[in-house]
Amino acid sequence: MDTLRRYEHIQTVRNEYFLSLLQGAAKEGIISSEQVKKIQVGLLGLLSRQIEKYTLGESSSVTEEKAENLLKSICFSISVALKQQGNIISASELLKHERVEELFNKGNELIRQYFEDSKRLWFEIKTDGFRTGNIAYNSTINEGLKEFFNFYDYKFSAHETNGSIDYPLSYDEMDLKGIEYIHEYLTHLTMENAFCLHYDSHSIECLLRGYSKYFREDLLNIFELILTNLLGRSMLGYTLDRLDISEEDRAWLLVQLNKVDDTVLVQKMERAFYEVLSFMKVESQATIDYFKLTLKNIISRVKHNINLRKLEKVFVTLKEGEDENLISGYIDGNKMEDEALRVLIDEMKDCRFLEDKIAMVMQSIKSLEDLSEVLNECFFEGEYESVFKLLDKREIQELKKRIVENKNDPSSFYEWECALLEFAAD
Amino acid sequence: MKDFLQIKNLFSDNESEINQIEKCNEFSSKFGLVLTNEQIRILLEERYTTLKKYGRVELGKGILEKLIFEFSDSPFIWQENYMDTLSELQDIFYYFKNESLDEFTDDELIRYMRKSFDNECQGSLEYLRETSLEDVCRSIRYGREAYKYFDSYDDE
Numbered sequence: 333m334d335t336l337r338r339y340e341h342i343q344t345v346r347n348e349y350f351l352s353l354l355q356g357a358a359k360e361g362i363i364s365s366e367q368v369k370k371i372q373v374g375l376l377g378l379l380s381r382q383i384e385k386y387t388l389g390e391s392s393s394v395t396e397e398k399a400e401n402l403l404k405s406i407c408f409s410i411s412v413a414l415k416q417q418g419n420i421i422s423a424s425e426l427l428k429h430e431r432v433e434e435l436f437n438k439g440n441e442l443i444r445q446y447f448e449d450s451k452r453l454w455f456e457i458k459t460d461g462f463r464t465g466n467i468a469y470n471s472t473i474n475e476g477l478k479e480f481f482n483f484y485d486y487k488f489s490a491h492e493t494n495g496s497i498d499y500p501l502s503y504d505e506m507d508l509k510g511i512e513y514i515h516e517y518l519t520h521l522t523m524e525n526a527f528c529l530h531y532d533s534h535s536i537e538c539l540l541r542g543y544s545k546y547f548r549e550d551l552l553n554i555f556e557l558i559l560t561n562l563l564g565r566s567m568l569g570y571t572l573d574r575l576d577i578s579e580e581d582r583a584w585l586l587v588q589l590n591k592v593d594d595t596v597l598v599q600k601m602e603r604a605f606y607e608v609l610s611f612m613k614v615e616s617q618a619t620i621d622y623f624k625l626t627l628k629n630i631i632s633r634v635k636h637n638i639n640l641r642k643l644e645k646v647f648v649t650l651k652e653g654e655d656e657n658l659i660s661g662y663i664d665g666n667k668m669e670d671e672a673l674r675v676l677i678d679e680m681k682d683c684r685f686l687e688d689k690i691a692m693v694m695q696s697i698k699s700l701e702d703l704s705e706v707l708n709e710c711f712f713e714g715e716y717e718s719v720f721k722l723l724d725k726r727e728i729q730e731l732k733k734r735i736v737e738n739k740n741d742p743s744s745f746y747e748w749e750c751a752l753l754e755f756a757a758d
Numbered sequence: 759m760k761d762f763l764q765i766k767n768l769f770s771d772n773e774s775e776i777n778q779i780e781k782c783n784e785f786s787s788k789f790g791l792v793l794t795n796e797q798i799r800i801l802l803e804e805r806y807t808t809l810k811k812y813g814r815v816e817l818g819k820g821i822l823e824k825l826i827f828e829f830s831d832s833p834f835i836w837q838e839n840y841m842d843t844l845s846e847l848q849d850i851f852y853y854f855k856n857e858s859l860d861e862f863t864d865d866e867l868i869r870y871m872r873k874s875f876d877n878e879c880q881g882s883l884e885y886l887r888e889t890s891l892e893d894v895c896r897s898i899r900y901g902r903e904a905y906k907y908f909d910s911y912d913d914e
Contacts, residue, residue: 380817390863393809393816393855 342420346507349411350427357424367428374432378406386488401489408491408510409439416442443486446511451481453518462525463533465548465663466540472499480514502556503625523619524555530612531558535575538650557648559608559623560630564647566604572611577647586643594635601631664730665698673702680710690718700731707748716751732756775802775819782823786830790837797841804845812852821851821864828872834881846883847871850891857895870894 342356354371357363363371382402383394394402413435414423426435454477464470480495491510501520508516528536536554540547543557561575567588568581577585589597605627614620630646637646668676676696683689689710697703703719711719720728735749745753779798786792793801805820825847829835835843854867862870874890875881 376817383815383817387860387863390865391855391860392818392821392864393814393852395856395860396813396815398860399815 342424344420346505347509348407349415349423350407351411353414353420353423353427357427362424363428371427371432375403375406378432378436379403382406382488405488405490405492406436409443409486410435411439412442412446412490412512413439440486440490443490443511446515447481447484447486450511450515450518453515453522454481457518457521457525460522460525460529462529464540464554465537466499466550466552466554467548468498468500468551469554472497477514477518484511484514486511498551500551500553502553502559503622503629519618520622523616523622524553526619527612527614527623528555528558531575535650538652539575539648541653542648542651543645556626556630559626560633560646561648562608563601563604563627563630566607567600572608576650578649582643582647582649585647586638586641589634589638590641597635597638598631601627601634664700667699668696668702673705677706677709680706683710686715686718689715690722693719694722700727700734704731704734704748708746711748713747713751716748717755720752720755728752728756772799772802778819779822779826782826786826786840789830789835791830791835791840792837793841793844801841801845801848805848808849808852812856814852814855820848821868822848824864824868825851828868829875832872832876832881834876843883850883850887853887854891854895857891858898861898 342353342360342362344356345352354363354368358365358368379399379402382405383399386398386402387394410432414426416438417423417426454473458473476496476498478495480493480497483494485492489510493510493513497514497517499521501517502524504517504520506513536558537547539557539561540552540554543552544550558575561577562572564577564581564585565572565574567585568577570581589600592600605623609620609623614623634643634646637643667673676692680689680692683692693703693706697706707716707719723731731752735745735752742750776795776798779793779801780795783792801822802820805816805822809816822844825844829843829847850871851867854871855862855864858867871886871891875883875886879885879890
């Protein structure tokens with residue numbers, strides 16, 4: 333009990349756990365100033381060794397920025413080792429008695445494990461069957477995370493989170509860095525995807541379209557939209573195997589929720605939440621805890637929108653696409669690596685015969701994005717139509733859509749873009 | 759964290775560094791060059807100021823020892839200008855580590871400095887700083903790889 337009281341004042345920060353713990357423990361007198369000095373000397377020794385490793389022993393000095401970065405990476409690894417203890421008491425004891433070198437090595441080992449586990453989660457997400465047309469989701473899974481796993485450097489920049497993670501989770505404090513952030517992100521995304529997979533992708537797309545006509549480009553969280561509608565359906569007494577909420581349902585919800593006070597509203601929504609969880613058979617406590625954070629957000633959004641007497645963006649009516657077959661659901665093929673595309677473009681520029689260029693397009697180009705680049709650089713007036721004839725109706729429509737959506741001013745169209753619009757009009 | 763990196767006394771032992779440089783006198787005295795303890799102390803102090811000035815961090819032993827071994831037999835250095843030249847060379851070294859975007863290893867940069875100093879600079883530290891090295895570093899910043907300079911110098 334005494335120990336608990338001694339440690340209870342220590343405030344730690346999740347993304348700088350080691351330093352905040354050290355500062356707190358020193359302030360409370362748990363770690364003496366002699367021990368703090370010993371830790372500092374240990375850190376400098378580690379830094380010196382890391383500088384040597386980083387420069388392969390070929391440079392005795394580095395820039396301040398680099399040294400700072402290396403030091404941050406060291407502190408990150410030590411933080412990971414200390415956090416593993418689970419609570420401040422054990423972490424402070426470990427910091428007191430273990431050498432920083434040992435902590436650093438332990439941290440690195442844990443980071444390696446997190447890395448492997450995160451990679452496994454990423455592969456599972458890629459193959460879990462959840463498909464959406466949302467660009468942020470797809471680019472995060474296919475490009476952003478790939479970049480992270482390709483370039484993550486746990487030895488010298490363990491605290492860095494490279495790769496663009498655009499798709500927003502329903503709840504993300506973003507107070508972690510490096511592999512810790514990615515591991516938590518992927519763990520939570522797995523929970524969200526498992527939830528979303530109870531519904532077919534068509535219903536989900538209709539829900540997203542109902543929410544925003546720019547649902548592909550918008551930074552929205554799919555799980556939160558589904559959960560909110562399910563909460564609405566539960567409060568309406570509907571079954572939870574579907575997602576739809578009609579305009580009348582929404583009006584009824586507004587009346588019902590408007591006449592109760594905040595406490596009752598929270599109770600109603602919590603009851604609905606547990607009904608949804610039991611329908612989904614969610615049993616993992618970690619998942620329930622995470623979803624509860626989302627529920628909190630939803631409740632405050634509902635309260636706010638009730639005051640505005642507008643629930644359209646909260647409980648969403650599903651909307652079918654106008655020309656489903658032609659426009660939505662188009663999934664572009666694989667893009668070429670930049671360098672390979674550059675080589676292909678150079679080769680095509682050297683080609684004198686249109687037939688050869690067409691053959692090269694047929695052989696190498698698999699995505700509309702690459703095709704646009706090639707059309708822009710390698711083909712001339714009079715040649716475009718031969719390329720367009722290679723495309724099916726869906727692809728022509730998609731290309732047309734991209735041109736029209738991306739540029740407002742027709743005078744800024746490239747030559748091939750004008751030709752395509754003409755071709756599509758025929 | 760930046761302040762933490764400036765805690766020089768926590769890690770470096772000044773006395774042992776002075777002893778190390780003192781030992782270099784055995785080698786340089788063959789060329790009539792000797793540093794007094796006071797001069798060594800000044801040079802080491804200058805090293806910290808220089809590192810701070812150029813925003814660099816060095817936790818191991820400095821570059822002075824390597825400079826002494828590389829430059830002692832230069833015909834343009836004699837006892838009277840020995841300490842001042844070392845002081846200036848040390849400054850030039852750290853300055854050009856930054857300017858070359860750390861593309862040169864320590865040994866490569868020192869070797870290049872020595873060759874330029876003896877050849878085109880004819881012992882002029884001003885020429886070394888403002889012309890010879892400046893040109894090389896500018897080319898490196900424009901994308902030329904550092905090792906090409908050594909190949910071309912060695913060919914000559």
